[in-house]
Amino acid sequence: MNETSNIRKVIVASSVGTMIEWYDFYIFGMLAKTISTQFFPEGNATAALLSTLAIFAAGFIVRPFGALVFGRLGDLIGRKYTFLLTLVLMGGSTFLIGLVPSYKAIGLAAPLLVLLLRLVQGLALGGEYGGAATYVAEHSPAARRGYYTSWIQTTATLGLFVALGVIMLVKLNMSDASFNAEWGGWRYPFWISILLVAVSVYIRLKMSESPLFSKLKKEGKTSVNPLKESFRNRTNFKMVLLALFGAVMGQGVIWYTGQFYAQNFLETKCNIEFEQSRTIMLWAIAFATPFFLLFGWLSDKIGRKWIMMIGMFLGIVTYRPIFSTFLNNTNVEAWKAESPVANSELWSATNEKTNPETSVVRASRRVTLENGSSFVEERTDGPLFNGNAPSVYKDKHLSGGVYWKFIGLVFLLIFYVTMVYGPIAAFLVEMFPTKIRYTSMSLPYHIGNGVFGGLVPFIGLLLTTTYPADPLVGLWYPIGVATLCLIIGVIYLNNKIDKEVND
């Protein structure tokens, strides 16, 4: 078998599995609303506590913990079997979430089972990435390490793409009632996972162990205690801290802001309709994904550091103008001033009191403008559409020009993600020696992405509540963390490409 064909198989085996793990992890978050009505009903304090733990603990605590558990295992028994195990755990728990009966059927056992399975998902995700990145890097020639490992870097975004696509496909092919029913369509994405995982396990089983790890094992030089050697060896621990604060912390917030905060912002702050907000993300991801490979390739030529730093810098200086454009271009009052109403269709109106002077009217109508944009206008008091009551605008449908402009802006946000994320696997692999590589690179990666990245919505909400006058105040958290990381990265990091990782 020639070298190119071999590395291609290694990349496919690693990337497909990692993409499936991301898919599995995302569908839970994307279906959180339906899942909460099925398993975590409102008004039950215990169910609410379990729901909180399922959402927060899986990302913040269990992912870094998974990095330690599986990182250690990967440095002790090998990369291949460890990331096979994480794949089976992730796929199995995802499939089982789709089989758990609802709270109505089995009571508190339902949220407890879902929490347990969600924690297994977090644990598995914590172990997967380090294994896949290490496995590919240890097969790669030094001059192409950035390019080959950048395939692994596409998987988080492609996992999101597949998750968005599968959920949209299922949802568009049935009514809302069928989708949200107890055994309805929302379970299909979970069941599909088992097929994907079976294929991926089959591919991975046929692969051999990483040549560098095999050599180390043959020579009896593997680590006896990877955790101790990673974190109690001063020289290595110093590099773990530098990887976290000088690279991964900023990468985590740029990644999260581009892929998740943007989508949430379009849906909840701009109130763009479900289908358009999803397709904006899908197009932007499709256009941006090749840039992971471009920046991985470029990092082999010019080094990893400056590509990542420029990506962070661009995020820092353009986040507020970009998100401000999202808000301004979805301002319905401005739309109405620019384009006359073409059609206005009353959907519903209810009069809750009989006295005409004090009557409370709830009314909604779909308004279509001549430029093709439309929106639902809702009022909850005052006489019907006489201009006295404040309106709430929902389900906004963008006109063609604005729609493509938004795709372009989200593309830019994901383009920054490709800059910081494309070269980072090679960067982390080259920082640590083979015998403790899996452990040493996994922990900072999952703290950076799981904790710093995962906190973007929470800190955003905290800032918005504290300073309600500024709708963009939530962006100061990713901007602040990325700035701190940029300063540390620029001053302390080397722009080296380590030719020799056979250590």
Add this chain to the structure above:
Amino acid sequence: MNSLKKYLGIVWLLLGPLVVFFLVSGAISNIDPDGTKDINNPVIWVIIIAIFTPIAIGLMIFGWYALKGEYDKMPQSSRELE
């Protein structure tokens, strides 16, 4: 550059406790049993403070190493870490 690395070490040393202070004060002012938002939920704050405290300590250790000049000469290969 090495002097800058050292002096900035003091900033990182101070930033660690500052982050924990902001998180604890944020928790105190936002936890509300009657609230419905995530920031009113004590469980979330406990998780976040519990996970962020060791990270803040890590930032302080990073600052300490920087102040001591441990980052003045960076390893040129992962072999040097063994």
